[in-house]
Amino acid sequence: MTRQAPAKTPPAGAVPDPAAARWSGVALMLGSGLSNQVGASVAALAFPALGPAGVVAVRQWVAAVVLVAAGRPRPRSFTAAQWRPVLALAAVFAAMNLALYTAIDRIGLGLAVTLEFLGPLTVALAGSRRRTDLVCALAAAGAVVVLTRPRPSTDYPGIGLALLAAVCWGCYILLNRTVGRRLPGLQGSATAAAVSALLYVPVGVAVLWLHRPTALALLCAVAAGVLSSAVPFLADLLALRRVPAPFFGVFMSVNPVFAALVGTAVLGEHLDPASWTAVAVVVTANAVAASARARGAA
Incomplete structure (x- = not known):
């Protein structure tokens, strides 16, 4: 690092004030969460023309371009021990987004995203014996019963797909830890995104060939990829430079609220x-579990 000349104006890229950094980090996290959910709602607008599988294919392609450009992976140098979790992560990428988008198509954005958040909550609570975590688990279970409210008109396949997305998200968290330990930087995540995108090439080509989508539908699918992949990735990266990781994890628990609000505003859904x-x-259960886990890891 070069020596700074004495001046009152901070150098480019420096954070002059911790309070200002914290507030800018909060703004970035708000932007990330809203962008992610707006992207999901825009994706839903393309479902009639492309279907969830077609939209997911386009989103995976956009995500791969963004992550490969950022991570610059060198897969030829990977060992077998490194490839195994990368390929598992690629499969989780592929299944998670398809399950979530199909669930959104069937049961709505707010409910689908809320059920999906049971994934990170389960990971946060796994193996814990604290009374607070038990209360969080029981509260979340009760909330799920209220949300699904079994009755003759209940869309059980849609709920099942949202819960499958939750399982995938939990696996995504665990696999990301393994990939992060075995590969430097973003190489593992970028390679997994690229493999997942390749898996969706035949699916995407078939959907685009059979359905002949309109330009608007394609634009919505691409916008979903940008808003749900590129923007959150960059915003989260910048936010983590300004706020502690535990605070970031707790704050991200508000995504189901964002999803419900965006679903109401954009898709006309009402809870x-x-x-x-x-x-x-x-x-609340997500936030409490995440903060308790952060304190335990400190």
Whole structure:
């Protein structure tokens, strides 16, 4: 690092004030969460023309371009021990987004994203014996019952797909830890995204050939990829330079609220008061579990 000349103006890239850095980090996290959910809602607008599988294919291609450009992986140098978790992560990428988008198509954005958040909550609670974590688990389970409210009209396949996305998200967290230990930087995640994108090439080509989508539908699919992949990736990267990782994890628990609000504003979906209460319970359980875990790791 070169020596700074004495001046009152901070150098480019420096953070002059911790309080300002924290607030800018919060703004970046807000932008990331809203961008992610707006991207999902824009994706839903393309479902009639492309279907969830077609939209996911385009999103995976966009995500691969962004991550490969950022991570610059060198897969030829990977060992077998490095490839195994990368390939598992690629499969999780592929399954998670398809399950979530299909669930959104069937049961709506707010409910699907809230159920998906049971994945990181389960990872946060796994193996814990603290009474607080047990309360969080029971509260989240009760909230799920309120959200799904089994009745003859309940879309059980849609709920099952959202829960499958939750399982995939939990696996994504665990696999990312392994990949991060075995490969430097973003090489593992970037390679997994590229493999996942390649898996979707035949799916995407078939959908685009059979459905002949409109330009608007393609634009929505690409926008979904940018808003749900590129923007959150860059915003999260910048936010983590400004706020502690535990605070970041707790703050991201508000995504189900963002999803419910965006679903109402963009897609015309509406949750009743009981469902809003259940969403708040899941968000609170996520935040409490994440903060407790962060304190335990400190």
